Amino acid sequence: AQSVTQPDIHITVSEGASLELRCNYSYGATPYLFWYVQSPGQGLQLLLKYFSGDTLVQGIKGFEAEFKRSQSSFNLRKPSVHWSDAAEYFCAVVSSGGYNKLIFGAGTRLAVHP
Amino acid sequence: EPEVTQTPSHQVTQMGQEVILRCVPISNHLYFYWYRQILGQKVEFLVSFYNNEISEKSEIFDDQFSVERPDGSNFTLKIRSTKLEDSAMYFCASRGTGGYGNEQFFGPGTRLTVL
Numbered sequence: 001a002q003s004v005t006q007p008d009i010h011i012t013v014s015e016g017a018s019l020e021l022r023c024n025y026s027y028g029a030t031p032y033l034f035w036y037v038q039s040p041g042q043g044l045q046l047l048l049k050y051f052s053g054d055t056l057v058q059g060i061k062g063f064e065a066e067f068k069r070s071q072s073s074f075n076l077r078k079p080s081v082h083w084s085d086a087a088e089y090f091c092a093v094v095s096s097g098g099y100n101k102l103i104f105g106a107g108t109r110l111a112v113h114p
Numbered sequence: 115e116p117e118v119t120q121t122p123s124h125q126v127t128q129m130g131q132e133v134i135l136r137c138v139p140i141s142n143h144l145y146f147y148w149y150r151q152i153l154g155q156k157v158e159f160l161v162s163f164y165n166n167e168i169s170e171k172s173e174i175f176d177d178q179f180s181v182e183r184p185d186g187s188n189f190t191l192k193i194r195s196t197k198l199e200d201s202a203m204y205f206c207a208s209r210g211t212g213g214y215g216n217e218q219f220f221g222p223g224t225r226l227t228v229l
Contacts, residue, residue: 036220043118043205044157044220090157100145100209101170102218104157 002027004091006105013081014113021076021108023091032094033074034102035065039087047089050074061085086112116140118221120206126227127196135191135224137206145209146189147218148181150174150202157205163189196228 003026013019025031032051036044048059055067065076074091091105119138127133139146148160161171163181180192189208193200203225207218 034217041222043120043222044207046217046219049217092157095159100216100218101147101159101162102149102157103159104149106156 002031002093002095002103004093004103004105006089006091006108008108009106010109010111012111012113015083016080019076019078019081019085019110021089021091021110023074023076023105024072025074025091025093026072027093027096029096031074033065033067034092034094035059035063035074035076036090036092036104037061037087038090038107044090047076081110081112083112083114086110116219118206118208118219120204120221120224122224123222124225124227126229129198129228130195133193133196133226135193135204135206135226137189137191137221138187139189139206139208140210140219141187143208143210143219145169145218146181146183147207147209148191149205149207149220151205151223152199152202160191160204193226196226198228201226201228 005024034049035047038044047063048057050057050067058064063078088107088109090107092102095101121136146163149157151157161175162169178194182190203223205223206221209218
């Protein structure tokens with residue numbers, strides 16, 4: 001069965017520091033992968049997605065993610081974090097078959113110190 | 115920019131009562147979903163809906179749950195007899211046409227508290 005693992009429940013970084021949030025997936029074929037962000041009181045907003053092609057994908061708000069098939073990973077990165085990036089980040093994979101339901105990881109809560 | 119809306123933002127109910135959570139998906143979308151997130155846990159798929167019928171449902175989505183698109187714009191989730199363990203944030207999402215990679219747009223969620 002497909003699954004997504006986000007090993008870090010909570011990460012704290014200083015403003016201006018670089019960020020990497022980890023995501024590992026379990027999937028038989030080429031996965032369709034997503035990163036969503038959830039700010040307090042808000043819904044889930046798509047940051048970026050990967051289907052095929054270039055393994056480094058660019059998203060909104062200066063985020064990027066790199067797909068590494070050999071490591072079954074899709075880590076999210078940002079070179080310089082802003083205080084407004086404090087939120088919860090979810091990695092997700094589209095389930096094979098069916099009608100495109102998303103399987104989410106447990107999420108990583110990011111805190112940003114000034 | 116079009117967005118998915120959900121009402122109410124917070125619903126408090128007594129155990130055993132019926133609740134209806136409402137969603138207005140993006141107008142030209144064809145696929146609709148409900149997910150839930152119990153506090154401190156991951157977001158879980160409940161049900162998908164396409165062409166006026168349920169296309170897929172999870173084990174969570176038992177006989178106490180139902181979905182409906184009553185008027186071509188609203189998409190509702192009904193819980194017939196709420197249990198304490200139904201307390202969660204419920205998210206509605208919608209998607210346009212296209213393949214697996216097409217983005218699902220999420221609403222802000224309804225926080226359901228069952229007392």
